[in-house]
Amino acid sequence: MVPPALRGSLAAHPFLEGIPEPLLDRLMAMAFEVTFEPGQILFREADPSSFFYLILSGTVSVEIAMPGRVLRIQTVGEGEELGWTSIMAKVNKQFQARSLSPVRAIAFDGVRLKAECDSDPEFGYFIMCRILDVVAERLRATRLQMLDVYSARGGGS
Amino acid sequence: MTSTDPAAAIVAPPGVMEPVPARVLSVDKETHDTFTLRLEQPPAMTGFRPGQFSMLYVFGVGELPISISGDPEHPGDLTYTVRSVGPVTYQLVTRHEGESIGVRGPFGTSWPMAECRGKNVLIIAGGIGLAPLRPAIYHILRHRGDFNRLVILYGARSPRDVLYKKELAAWNLLPDTQVLTTVDYGGVTWRGYVGVVTTLFKYLRLLPSETATILCGPEIMMRYAIHDLSARGFQDDQIWLSMERNMRCAVGFCGHCQLGPHFACKDGPVFNYPDIKPYVDLYEL
Numbered sequence: 397m398v399p400p401a402l403r404g405s406l407a408a409h410p411f412l413e414g415i416p417e418p419l420l421d422r423l424m425a426m427a428f429e430v431t432f433e434p435g436q437i438l439f440r441e442a443d444p445s446s447f448f449y450l451i452l453s454g455t456v457s458v459e460i461a462m463p464g465r466v467l468r469i470q471t472v473g474e475g476e477e478l479g480w481t482s483i484m485a486k487v488n489k490q491f492q493a494r495s496l497s498p499v500r501a502i503a504f505d506g507v508r509l510k511a512e513c514d515s516d517p518e519f520g521y522f523i524m525c526r527i528l529d530v531v532a533e534r535l536r537a538t539r540l541q542m543l544d545v546y547s548a549r550g551g552g553s
Numbered sequence: 554m555t556s557t558d559p560a561a562a563i564v565a566p567p568g569v570m571e572p573v574p575a576r577v578l579s580v581d582k583e584t585h586d587t588f589t590l591r592l593e594q595p596p597a598m599t600g601f602r603p604g605q606f607s608m609l610y611v612f613g614v615g616e617l618p619i620s621i622s623g624d625p626e627h628p629g630d631l632t633y634t635v636r637s638v639g640p641v642t643y644q645l646v647t648r649h650e651g652e653s654i655g656v657r658g659p660f661g662t663s664w665p666m667a668e669c670r671g672k673n674v675l676i677i678a679g680g681i682g683l684a685p686l687r688p689a690i691y692h693i694l695r696h697r698g699d700f701n702r703l704v705i706l707y708g709a710r711s712p713r714d715v716l717y718k719k720e721l722a723a724w725n726l727l728p729d730t731q732v733l734t735t736v737d738y739g740g741v742t743w744r745g746y747v748g749v750v751t752t753l754f755k756y757l758r759l760l761p762s763e764t765a766t767i768l769c770g771p772e773i774m775m776r777y778a779i780h781d782l783s784a785r786g787f788q789d790d791q792i793w794l795s796m797e798r799n800m801r802c803a804v805g806f807c808g809h810c811q812l813g814p815h816f817a818c819k820d821g822p823v824f825n826y827p828d829i830k831p832y833v834d835l836y837e838l
Contacts, residue, residue, distance in 0.1 A: 410755075457739070457747065468739035471746040475755060496744055540749040543736045545771040546680035547708035 400430060406502055409450045410475045419519050422512060423504070430503045432456075438451055438493040439479065447503045449478040453547025454499030459492045469541075470534070471496070480527050483513065566590060568598050569804065572610040572655025577648045578630055583716050587636045587681060588646035589622065592654060595629050600739055601625055601664035603688035604795060604823045604828040608803050609633065610655030611648075615641040618800035618818070620685035621659060631656065634684035634716065659810050660803045662823045664689040665793050669765040672791075673702040675757070677778050679750055679770020683707055685795055685822075686769050690724065697729075705732045708750030708774065712736055712743045750774060751781045761786040767823075776833055779826060792826040 406427060407420055407482030408411060414421070430449070432438060439446065441461060456478055458470040472478050481487045483506050509519070554704055575592040601607075602620050604726075610616040623632025635648045648654060664688065673757035674693060708769035709715045712826050715734060733753045735746035746753060750770070751832065766787055768775055775794050782792060798810035798817040806821050813832040815824070826833075 455746070459741075466741040468741065468743055468747045470748050470752075471735070471739075473746075473756070537749055537752050540751070540774075540777060544710070544737065544772060545774050546708070546714065546737065 601659035602830040604664040607658035622684040673830035681768030
């Protein structure tokens with residue numbers, strides 16, 4: 397259970413900016429605080445989706461593990477969210493996540509969170525809109541990454 | 554008395570139209586394909602302002618515009634950071650100490666250091682775009698009391714493409730100075746951020762109304778960066794960018810670097826964003 401002092405942190409998290417109090421209360425009932433040591437794997441690719449995290453401090457790298465090497469494709473940190481696929485039915489984790497520093501986060505059980513979304517359309521709409529913002533932002537960032545603007549053809553000085 | 558001889562009108566001082574030989578002092582490797590070239594400043598040449606560029610000529614090979622990346626208040630040498638991507642840049646970075654390179658310039662407008670005084674300064678660099686910004690960073694650090702908080706956001710392709718690694722780390726330790734570096738692709742040993750440079754904006758703790766922003770990098774990166782800055786309340790007239798187009802003559806004669814009504818070589822390369830806003834998003838310009 398989230399200590400009362402963390403209610404403020406949760407309400408101030410950018411993902412929940414402007415959340416109505418009754419919806420925040422519902423989230424509070426499902427939330428619990430977690431911490432990770434540097435180098436700890438939060439989840440691996442293809443793991444059954446489990447937790448959705450709102451990061452309060454620290455940084456986590458999102459990675460693709462390949463034979464013989466790991467490619468870091470994104471870093472998420474304070475004020476960001478991780479593990480949005482846990483709210484999607486029948487979608488396993490698509491990447492691996494590893495803490496790069498001590499990480500403090502609020503975690504939600506994805507199955508329970510989705511059940512709440514299904515049972516209360518107002519709550520579900522709020523959460524899904526925020527998730528869509530996250531997905532859209534990441535899609536945009538990925539598209540820009542794909543442009544490879546710093547390559548020899550990309551420009552610069 | 555004013556001369557009416559047409560020929561007199563096109564006589565330019567040394568180093569403007571005619572390259573002046575400059576001796577190579579050193580060539581230092583920055584990354585796998587980028588080198589910093591230090592030249593002895595020819596006596597006929599004056600100093601430079603942060604953001605200006607020179608035309609560097611490898612005799613018998615060709616000439617290119619290269620931004621000056623050294624300290625403007627360190628007289629006696631001219632420093633350039635060059636990425637080896639073609640025959641001329643390859644010849645530049647493979648010169649040896651004591652050889653000569655032709656230099657014209659310095660040319661162009663400079664970073665608005667006077668306008669930045671008394672404000673936070675946000676520097677956004679992409680790739681080798683950090684090189685023309687480095688003289689501005691040196692200036693701010695030399696006159697630290699004149700400026701408020703300094704934040705440098707730097708994006709590179711991969712960890713092995715990050716320029717000036719030691720300086721970035723040292724700057725980050727200075728008071729009121731923050732350096733965040735991100736790469737598009739990171740290996741498992743990379744401890745910094747991964748993602749395009751705009752993904753660092755969420756970590757900004759600067760009041761937009763009290764911040765001047767200067768940026769340099771690939772044009773598409775600058776375009777998206779400015780869109781995001783505007784969405785966060787940063788004012789257009791407090792944004793300056795360096796447009797490094799295809800400069801050839803460097804004095805506004807040839808038109809190769811034309812950007813709408815402007816010539817990047819003489820009206821730029823540093824522009825205040827509102828002056829070129831209509832052309833930044835224009836397709837095929």
